Amino acid sequence: MDIFEKLPYPGGRFTNLEYQGYQLTTGALHMIPHAENGPLGTMLKELGTGVRIIPSHPPGLFRIGGRDYEFRQLKDLFSLRDKVKVASIHAMLKLGKGGKESYRDWVKKRLNNRLALELSDSFCGWTLSIHADKLSSREFLAITSNFNRYRGPGIPEGGCGAVTRALVKVIEEGGGNIHLESKVTGIQLDGGRVTGMDCGGESHEFDVVVSNIGPKATVELCGEEAFSPDYVKSVSNIPEAAGIKISVACDRPMLGHTGALFTPQAKRIDGLNEVTNADPSLAPEGKHLLMSHQTYEPGRDIREEIELGLQDLRELFPDFDRHCRVLMVQSYHNGWPVNRTMSGKLMGPETPVRGLYNVGDAIKPRGWVETEGVAAGVKAALERIDAYGG
Amino acid sequence: MIPVLVKDYCIGCGHCVPFCPQEAITVLGRAEIDGETCIECGICIIYCPNEAIQEDGG
Ligand SMILES: Cc1cc2nc3c(=O)[nH]c(=O)nc-3n(C[C@H](O)[C@H](O)[C@H](O)COP(=O)(O)OP(=O)(O)OC[C@H]3O[C@@H](n4cnc5c(N)ncnc54)[C@H](O)[C@@H]3O)c2cc1C
Ligand code: SF4
Ligand code: SF4
Numbered sequence: 001m002d003i004f005e006k007l008p009y010p011g012g013r014f015t016n017l018e019y020q021g022y023q024l025t026t027g028a029l030h031m032i033p034h035a036e037n038g039p040l041g042t043m044l045k046e047l048g049t050g051v052r053i054i055p056s057h058p059p060g061l062f063r064i065g066g067r068d069y070e071f072r073q074l075k076d077l078f079s080l081r082d083k084v085k086v087a088s089i090h091a092m093l094k095l096g097k098g099g100k101e102s103y104r105d106w107v108k109k110r111l112n113n114r115l116a117l118e119l120s121d122s123f124c125g126w127t128l129s130i131h132a133d134k135l136s137s138r139e140f141l142a143i144t145s146n147f148n149r150y151r152g153p154g155i156p157e158g159g160c161g162a163v164t165r166a167l168v169k170v171i172e173e174g175g176g177n178i179h180l181e182s183k184v185t186g187i188q189l190d191g192g193r194v195t196g197m198d199c200g201g202e203s204h205e206f207d208v209v210v211s212n213i214g215p216k217a218t219v220e221l222c223g224e225e226a227f228s229p230d231y232v233k234s235v236s237n238i239p240e241a242a243g244i245k246i247s248v249a250c251d252r253p254m255l256g257h258t259g260a261l262f263t264p265q266a267k268r269i270d271g272l273n274e275v276t277n278a279d280p281s282l283a284p285e286g287k288h289l290l291m292s293h294q295t296y297e298p299g300r301d302i303r304e305e306i307e308l309g310l311q312d313l314r315e316l317f318p319d320f321d322r323h324c325r326v327l328m329v330q331s332y333h334n335g336w337p338v339n340r341t342m343s344g345k346l347m348g349p350e351t352p353v354r355g356l357y358n359v360g361d362a363i364k365p366r367g368w369v370e371t372e373g374v375a376a377g378v379k380a381a382l383e384r385i386d387a388y389g390g
Numbered sequence: 391m392i393p394v395l396v397k398d399y400c401i402g403c404g405h406c407v408p409f410c411p412q413e414a415i416t417v418l419g420r421a422e423i424d425g426e427t428c429i430e431c432g433i434c435i436i437y438c439p440n441e442a443i444q445e446d447g448g
Contacts, residue, residue: 330402334401
């Protein structure tokens with residue numbers, strides 16, 4: 001097996017980026033959505049990687065009116081009449097199926113209350129980098145069903161880079177080769193079947209090619225003429241999920257726990273975490289790493305959106321300037337997004353070309369978020385590849 | 391290797407920042423290279439996932 005990566009390091013948007021002694025990342029917020037219990041945790045265990053995932057405790061708190069609430073306490077914020085509706089929504093989140101309507105409309109139909117809608121947006125924004133109007137209720141209910149079954153997130157010891165390093169070791173020990181600074185410039189086909197690919201001016205023969213650069217870029221590498229116009233159109237129109245992450249150095253814990261803090265009332269920030277409460281080695285001794293995430297709607301002025309995010313931080317933490325220093329503001333959109341395909345826009349690993357498969361964050365089976373979706377998609381692709389006869 | 395930022399390609403992901411030995415790059419929505427401190431080592435060119443930093447004339 002050969003892996004070709006155009007950058008000088010492996011791991012794409014899921015690895016550490018050391019900066020001023022802090023373990024920032026190339027993308028991720030250092031979290032594994034279902035800790036040890038989901039498809040990624042299971043895969044890491046089955047591969048014998050030894051990656052330790054520290055479960056987040058509490059999984060998430062919600063900051064409302066300056067106070068932090070656990071999920072089960074949220075119902076206390078509603079009037080007696082609305083409490084009944086909230087209880088019915090909770091029951092449906094466990095048992096319901098949802099449909100095509102957006103999750104926002106689904107909630108609004110059952111409880112037209114501003115806080116309920118803000119809570120939905122901040123949860124979707126933090127978890128998926130889209131707001132509730134962009135997500136089908138069917139997908140949302142599948143996601144919550146997985147959270148009920150496979151529980152909440154965790155932080156890998158050593159950060160997301162530890163996961164990447166462990167996977168690199170598994171690949172290399174299994175005889176695989178990882179070629180860095182090796183940009184793939186074309187995929188070769190013959191009679192509707194993959195035969196190899198081009199890199200660094202050389203052609204390499206392969207029976208099977210698996211691509212994680214997104215279905216659109218994969219089609220471009222093959223040449224559009226190899227596909228039907230409908231397929232080309234379908235991959236060209238896949239909407240991505242964009243976002244902005246702000247990494248902050250702190251001289252004391254600002255959250256003090258290992259879970260997420262959802263911020264439904266902030267102007268832009270959907271949530272934050274402080275991973276150093278789980279693994280202090282992600283910052284210099286005695287310091288903390290706080291990371292915020294906000295959804296970015298392409299087309300909006302990115303500088304203004306960042307400014308609103310920075311304002312949120314100062315409003316959420318009145319002593320921000322005394323204890324905190326912004327390390328880096330990173331924006332993700334336009335081909336290097338948070339998710340190459342918005343959650344709920346489903347696509348399988350197969351392509352119209354025999355021997356060519358897609359994996360990665362554009363190929364997530366229903367209900368699986370972020371790298372859990374990537375791992376679940378990889379598992380589905382492996383089953384197809386095992387069954388492929390050439 | 392004089393680095394030139396192709397503004398339309400830069401998305402502000404910040405990957406280039408930690409790799410610059412001169413701390414010549416700052417990012418806020420988009421990268422900016424300080425020509426005074428840049429030593430033209432070209433490292434940022436290979437670390438950008440979006441090919442937004444290119445060699446002069448590249
Ligand atoms: C701000 C942010 C926060 C996130 N937070 C989390 C989180 O906390 N938890 C979580 O589980 N997920 C999180 N994610 C999502 C997670 O990072 C992605 O799901 C995951 O990295 C996707 O992996 P991938 O392999 O599909 O794509 P990538 O990681 O992008 O890998 C694709 C690779 O292909 C390379 N490449 C592209 N074109 C070529 C070519 N022509 N030739 C050779 N190589 C090429 C790229 O350089 C890249 O390394 C976050 C993402 C972002 C941006
Ligand atoms: S060329 Fe070298 S010194 Fe100049 S900005 Fe890029 S990495 Fe920094
Ligand atoms: S790595 Fe490239 S896209 Fe990212 S901020 Fe630097 S120049 Fe811009």
